[in-house]
Amino acid sequence: MSTTILFTIISLSAIGAGAAIILYFVAQKFKVYEDPRIDQVEEALPAANCGGCGYPGCRGFAEALVKADDISDLYCPVGGNETMGAVAKILGKEVEAKEPLVAVVRCSGSPEHRKRVNEYDGASSCAISSALYAGETNCQYGCLGLGDCVEVCDFDAIYMDEETGLPVVVDDNCTACGACVKACPNDIIELRKKNKKDRKIFVSCVNQDKGGIARKACKVACIGCGKCVKVCPFDAITMENYLAYIDPNKCKLCRKCVTECPTGAILEINFPPRKVKEEKKDAAKEKKAEVSDKKENDSSTQNK
Amino acid sequence: MLKTFTKGGVHPAESKYSADSAIEKLPLPKTVSIPVAQHIGVPSKPVVKKGDKVKVGDIIAESAGFVSANIHSSVSGTVSKIDNVLDSTGYKKPSVIIDVEGDEWNEDIEQSTDLKKEISLTDKEIVQKINQSGIVGLGGATFPSHVKLSVPEGKKIDVLIINGVECEPYLTSDHRLMLEKAEEMLVGIQILMKALSVNRAIIGIENNKPDAIEYLSGLIKNYPGIEVQELKVKYPQGGEKQLIKALINREVPSGGLPLDVGAVVHNVGTAYAVYEAIQKNKPLFERVVTVTGQSVKKPSNFMVRIGTPVNDLIEAAGGLPEDTGKVINGGPMMGKALNDLDVPVAKGTSGILILPDEMAARKPENNCIRCAKCVSVCPQGLEPYLLNKLTQLEKNDILEQNGVMDCIECGSCAFTCPAGLPLLDYIRLGKSRVSRILRSRKQ
């Protein structure tokens, strides 16, 4: 070996070794002690970093879990009960099994039902549009259709239907992280209990105007007539500000309110179609069946 | 070289079609709906109920805090209901709806039009009476005027600035007021000077109104302490920070008020309303509104009672043109597009602008080409392209550092952007998010 090569090897090795020693001491001196459990917990988490738990990313949640004495209030919506069970085992703490939730869009105001009375030409953002005015229709509470909820979803669980201008939730992908709920300026999306076979019954309306005004703005609005409240055998429905609300925890999916509703504001999703009984309600029922069918076809038909 | 502000600014086409139309009294409407929130601050509380009979000038809603204003009936008749009605904010808001019967005025109001020059009230009494009369900034901001006149301890005011600039294209209500009610306005300015205990007032007027400049310059000989200053035509010359810089070369600090540099700014319309309130006991219930636009048959300036439906004004100006694309409450740079023409005229309605179809659509949108034109026109020295991007990325802390709260929402950036980007849409969204964060920090 020539002296050049020898000299090069020696000098570079010496520099490398020197650097390694310096780095070792620096790393030791400035080492931050971290509870090794944080790493273990982070491994068990789904690594979606969606913020649905309320903490900045999965690492942030792992730190909170390790620090907290009582973790029964902490929950990862993406991982669900399985993940929380694994975390509980690692930490030796207790968790309660929580009911899975799913996002539900509570508006049926497509152009077919809700007339457009002006044209919006501003930036494509619901937040911007709602700050400006009440929207393209006479219902100032309903969906603006500009897709802030779609933008913010990390799980491809919501998309905008071209024809209806309304968002559609893909139940199978939805992790109930709550991002779309926060993004909607009109509070139209709600996290509701996830039932067997993805069945849902809910009031697909958030309009708080008096019945006549609501109905004029949208044909399938809730007019606050109260018939559903009266007919519910489980006291699951309440009425406030001319708007009915079905408590998902009390509702037993008996579908009586769906039949009773005169405008078709209450929707039943993923139920088998039923025989038409009354002549009078044909038109309303057909519309409802259409909407249920459409949602049935759109969402996955896997049974749990 | 004409005086003007030094940073930024744009030159939209002036289009002052109604500059030569004298102010006409608009006939009374059949009903008025008077919103209880026509001003910045706390909405007022109604003090009338269904069935009450009211006269012109009677108080119908009371100020509900320091930053709030009284609201007076603009008509005589019967209160038909107090309900949520669509107004120019785009949403339904609580309003007092009155069915008009006749035109009976409150006895305290002096209805003669003789000029009354003598000011008999003290400075504190003036501020109190302005408060009682429900006077708010008539330039469009609707800030309760008595608040501006209540100078906190430790701040010294040495000049009153009167905004006769009317930098928004198309609008001419201030212009006509300066020509037709000049002396009343000058007395109003003297009243304001007394209220503030200053002996210097400057009226700033853009030089596209040479008749007003000439006329007022002649009159001020009889009004000591008041000066008239001609200004270069540049938008937004009428923004109070820009106006102060142009007239007395002082820059209001970021996050500060004109008080911090020793100045108070009032619109010429407000000065006129102050004259009427102090000298004639007439509270604020009517104002001059311009109705204009390329296709409007009769561009006009109307004296309108608050609460009159916008439709009435459009009818009186020759009806809604066939090719109407947009109807705007205010001017084209900062005004608000209306979605319904039955909304009422409020204290802040300076004009109704009807834009034809070909002007109603926005420019097609491209990528940002980083041409920096928005940076060069921003009068506040901000970087609109950056604020736009930061808002879309939701980086609120960096937004705050880059001065988003200094934005005066003048629209120069979006006006100029060659790529047609909706810069101001997102900057406004960024401002609302940051102001929410700032408010929660204070608590």
Next chain:
Amino acid sequence: MNKLLTVSPSPHVYEDTTVKRLMFDVIIALLPALAFSIYFFGMGAIYVTLTAVVSCVAFEWLIQKYLLKQEPSISDGSAILTGLLLAFNVPTNLPVWIIVIGSLAAIGIGKMSFGGLGNNPFNPALVGRVFLLISFPVQMTSWPVPKGFNTGYADAVTGATPLGVMKEGIDKGEAVPEIMNQIPSHMEMFYGHMGGSMGEIAALALLIGFAYLLIRKVITWHIPVSIIATITVFTGILWFINPEANADPLFHLLTGGVLLGAIYMATDYVTSPMSVKGMWIYGIGIGVITVLIRVFGAYPEGVSFAILIMNAFVPLINAYIKPKRFGEEVKHG
């Protein structure tokens, strides 16, 4: 009224400047220089320009439609402009296939790989030019001597540019005033009677374009003036110290790509700073690096590299050099 009212946030009126109009204004500003070049170089100039423009536009369209699956945006004129500027930077006898490769580098690497118009950190035409210079050094440095309009594409006779002659001469140790006798006079260089690329030769034509751009408010004066001033001062100092070994400032301004670079390449919106202070730093940087490369470096021409190096600094300049905000200092009258 049957139609619906349009509602959107303010402002409701707009200036009629569009991206397309700005791009085409720059193309128009380059037309005097193009005309001169065709007059001096003949068919070569036409072939090179056409090839560069057509291939740039074609590549942009193909990449956008088939690779990126987007709506092609060739109608905004930026690809045409890149093609034109690339043509201005290469010899007029450059083989067609090399120009096409250069266009692919300019559009594909320099522009599309970053996300299209508005997202590229480096000037695409310069990326193309430097790519070609390093890949095909011989063809890219054989500059045709102007022989007039009737010169066919293949007829061009090559010779060194004044800048090349000067560099070689100084390296060999010759005295500068002697070298000056071998090259065209300053006046001739001003009008365009010298060898080089299309963008180098006609100072007068380029300055006419500059005036047009200023009047149409397409660019501001800050970047070109800062570059030219820096080069003048720097080379002036060197020339003052030793006029035997350094060419005078006017020589430096009229040869090579200084005017083309300062007026048309450095002022490219996407790759230049967003504030006036930033533009000055950018211009001074380009001036300094250009002179360093020309005087102390291996290449006779430094403008392309200088601009690309300063392009890399632009994000840093934008992050730290902010425009002065209104109300930053409290002034009392």
